[in-house]
Amino acid sequence: SQTIHQWPATLVQPVGSPLSLECTVEGTSNPNLYWYRQAAGRGLQLLFYSVGIGQISSEVPQNLSASRPQDRQFILSSKKLLLSDSGFYLCAWTPGGASGANVLTFGAGSRLTVL
């Protein structure tokens, strides 16, 4: 069966510090991978998605970046965090190569607080 792991679960960082959130998927090959951010009272915001190694699409211009160094690994980074980067970050995957509507499976989430 497929599983998705995301870490760290909780992070408190000062403004201006770097960020690295990591996500890995097991039990499948060539998944589509996603990074979302959830702010209180707002819908999930898609930040990045990837359909393959080294292929990253950015949905929202900001000081965050994403990388996919391996087939089942997706990393969210920042060189200098802003206060507005605080939020709940969710990694998710769908089967790769499949067309149509697919169910997103989410990781457990990472709660980031920037002080």
Place this chain on the structure above:
Amino acid sequence: GQNIDQPTEMTATEGAIVQINCTYQTSGFNGLFWYQQHAGEAPTFLSYNVLDGLEEKGRFSSFLSRSKGYSYLLLKELQMKDSASYLCAVMDSNYQLIWGAGTKLIIKP
């Protein structure tokens, strides 16, 4: 623009029935999803509707009317563990998911 509307918060009693509504305006339609999200946790998939009508899964049912841009999630025989946020999301013509802000459901004994 694209928009998903659902109530911010609802309260219901244990053992009762509750209906959570979702209305949408999107560029095209390729299905509507409902997810459940307990506080501090990740969303988990509940249902998917792409054709008009009612889909039933145990205590949970989801209804869709594409002509009205409307869906609801019906929860029967409410249990305390059903206290959570319920997220409505619509897949548009580009297969992009548009998310509502979620409905926080509070269950009282």
